[in-house]
Amino acid sequence: MHKFKETVFRKIVTELLDNDPFSMNMGIKIIDANEGYCKCSLKVKSDMLNGFGITHGGVIFSLADTTLAFTAATFGNKALVLEHSISFLRKSNAGSIITAEGTCLHIGKKTGTIRVDTYDSNQVLIATSKGTIFKTGQIN
Amino acid sequence: MHKFKETVFRKIVTELLDNDPFSMNMGIKIIDANEGYCKCSLKVKSDMLNGFGITHGGVIFSLADTTLAFTAATFGNKALVLEHSISFLRKSNAGSIITAEGTCLHIGKKTGTIRVDTYDSNQVLIATSKGTIFKTGQIN
Amino acid sequence: MHKFKETVFRKIVTELLDNDPFSMNMGIKIIDANEGYCKCSLKVKSDMLNGFGITHGGVIFSLADTTLAFTAATFGNKALVLEHSISFLRKSNAGSIITAEGTCLHIGKKTGTIRVDTYDSNQVLIATSKGTIFKTGQIN
Amino acid sequence: MHKFKETVFRKIVTELLDNDPFSMNMGIKIIDANEGYCKCSLKVKSDMLNGFGITHGGVIFSLADTTLAFTAATFGNKALVLEHSISFLRKSNAGSIITAEGTCLHIGKKTGTIRVDTYDSNQVLIATSKGTIFKTGQIN
Numbered sequence: 001m002h003k004f005k006e007t008v009f010r011k012i013v014t015e016l017l018d019n020d021p022f023s024m025n026m027g028i029k030i031i032d033a034n035e036g037y038c039k040c041s042l043k044v045k046s047d048m049l050n051g052f053g054i055t056h057g058g059v060i061f062s063l064a065d066t067t068l069a070f071t072a073a074t075f076g077n078k079a080l081v082l083e084h085s086i087s088f089l090r091k092s093n094a095g096s097i098i099t100a101e102g103t104c105l106h107i108g109k110k111t112g113t114i115r116v117d118t119y120d121s122n123q124v125l126i127a128t129s130k131g132t133i134f135k136t137g138q139i140n
Numbered sequence: 141m142h143k144f145k146e147t148v149f150r151k152i153v154t155e156l157l158d159n160d161p162f163s164m165n166m167g168i169k170i171i172d173a174n175e176g177y178c179k180c181s182l183k184v185k186s187d188m189l190n191g192f193g194i195t196h197g198g199v200i201f202s203l204a205d206t207t208l209a210f211t212a213a214t215f216g217n218k219a220l221v222l223e224h225s226i227s228f229l230r231k232s233n234a235g236s237i238i239t240a241e242g243t244c245l246h247i248g249k250k251t252g253t254i255r256v257d258t259y260d261s262n263q264v265l266i267a268t269s270k271g272t273i274f275k276t277g278q279i280n
Numbered sequence: 281m282h283k284f285k286e287t288v289f290r291k292i293v294t295e296l297l298d299n300d301p302f303s304m305n306m307g308i309k310i311i312d313a314n315e316g317y318c319k320c321s322l323k324v325k326s327d328m329l330n331g332f333g334i335t336h337g338g339v340i341f342s343l344a345d346t347t348l349a350f351t352a353a354t355f356g357n358k359a360l361v362l363e364h365s366i367s368f369l370r371k372s373n374a375g376s377i378i379t380a381e382g383t384c385l386h387i388g389k390k391t392g393t394i395r396v397d398t399y400d401s402n403q404v405l406i407a408t409s410k411g412t413i414f415k416t417g418q419i420n
Numbered sequence: 421m422h423k424f425k426e427t428v429f430r431k432i433v434t435e436l437l438d439n440d441p442f443s444m445n446m447g448i449k450i451i452d453a454n455e456g457y458c459k460c461s462l463k464v465k466s467d468m469l470n471g472f473g474i475t476h477g478g479v480i481f482s483l484a485d486t487t488l489a490f491t492a493a494t495f496g497n498k499a500l501v502l503e504h505s506i507s508f509l510r511k512s513n514a515g516s517i518i519t520a521e522g523t524c525l526h527i528g529k530k531t532g533t534i535r536v537d538t539y540d541s542n543q544v545l546i547a548t549s550k551g552t553i554f555k556t557g558q559i560n
Contacts, residue, residue, distance in 0.1 A: 016191050020189075022190055023198075047165045049161050051218070052220070056163070056202065056206075057201075057202075058198060061197075062202070065197045082531060083550075084228075085223065085226075085365045086224055105408055106367075111531065125385060128410060130410050132502050134530070134531060222391060225363075227550055229525055246507075250391075250414070253509055253548070270363075270548060301467045302469060303478075305467045330440050330442055330443070330486075331436050332500070336443070336486075338442060338443075338483075341485065342476065342478025342481070345477045346470075346476075360472070364506055365503065366503065366505075368503065
């Protein structure tokens with residue numbers, strides 16, 4: 001549905017990523033972007049696991065949170081995440097490449113609601129997120 | 141209210157932390173623990189910021205998520221976080237030592253609800269979390 | 281995708297509804313049901329509005345919450361909602377027939393995660409929910 | 421901490437309640453109000469129960485949601501609830517008078533975060549909520 005395009009949307013989120021030290025540090029990569037849409041991925045390293053030997057919730061959330069903010073930013077304004085609720089559905093492991101897909105459900109003048117679904121290497125849904133963003137005055 | 145004690149509770153969460161690679165990697169430290177209570181901190185480094193130059197939501201969430209799971213684990217069983225909702229209230233910066241305080245609101249036979257409030261170096265509330273945990277069969 | 285069927289699933293949720301005084305009182309109706317799926321509707325009456333003259337959040341949540349629990353109950357066990365997070369996206373008015381569609385994202389031995397999307401009479405998304413349920417020992 | 425006062429705050433929320441048909445219909449009453457604070461109650465009637473014979477989640481949420489919006493409105497602007505996440509901790513029954521206590525955790529220029537804790541007749545915590553509001557241009 002959303003094909004790879006070297007569009008303005010992809011340019012926006014690539015610049016956001018380049019200026020986001022923690023996302024870079026986590027190895028987050030842009031896969032695709034469109035208006036109200038963003039897809040990012042991350043390779044789970046062995047130091048990203050928790051005490052159960054599975055991906056730490058903070059890693060999945062970090063990918064989802066960056067994706068959530070970037071999805072909102074495709075509308076033009078840099079977006080702050082006001083709140084983000086995540087449900088963890090299935091485990092993933094070291095070596096997995098997990099992918100978060102953000103879709104805008106509603107964008108208003110000042111706020112918006114974004115859904116992010118996160119998948120493992122086999123396209124199995126491992127987490128689902130819902131968040132509220134605030135559009136800052138900073139234009140991308 | 142919760143004084144530092146070298147109790148069984150503190151021993152439980154210290155062992156959990158020692159076996160949690162991502163939490164160790166993030167520099168999370170145990171401050172205190174009691175039954176249904178856990179307090180952890182983290183020093184925000186420059187590679188933990190986002191594009192606004194403030195602490196990335198994933199960093200705050202990671203601290204809160206570890207604290208949430210550890211708070212639940214003080215009851216004896218290792219706990220999995222089923223869902224975790226976080227609201228970001230105020231920004232924090234590189235160099236801040238942020239502290240998450242988890243309190244159990246309800247613990248049942250299989251599940252529980254935990255609140256986590258996260259503060260900056262000045263004890264200002266920067267985020268609040270609410271999560272549902274599942275008690276695994278693994279005893280600490 | 282989910283056609284109307286007088287199946288066991290529809291029988292389960294119809295019986296649940298008949299024994300649920302508040303849902304009956306709100307005028308909730310079953311539209312469809314399947315394994316891991318349930319669709320319910322409600323006609324917004326003038327005494328269901330809030331101070332803005334639009335449908336009160338509690339009305340939309342009530343429909344979504346019943347739908348959430350019923351979606352989980354299609355797997356056989358009566359389900360308790362542990363937590364339910366709802367985002368309100370667009371307003372609806374008196375006279376609207378709003379419809380909530382529940383889909384199971386994950387069902388485990390004891391708990392599950394359900395998504396509910398709620399639409400107005402024109403199939404416009406007005407709210408989205410995400411919740412965690414607990415499977416009780418009571419079989420439908 | 422928050423004594424009953426016939427202040428401007430109480431006047432604001434009383435007027436909001438008088439103009440809120442669903443809240444009136446549910447029998448919601450104002451107990452107290454202050455800046456960034458509101459306490460409301462509701463008597464659980466037999467037609468407010470669910471299939472388990474306990475208070476329906478929609479009833480508890482409705483009380484909490486009205487309280488959440490009114491807490492935010494004490495700052496002067498009518499507030500819309502953007503999202504509201506509720507955890508159900510313990511059951512309550514017909515005849516119970518349940519009380520929701522809203523506290524503002526952060527109020528900004530356009531948005532705010534409110535916590536609402538809901539108690540049964542015995543001051544036992546039965547639910548906890550966290551929500552994000554949007555300040556409309558309508559002044560109370």
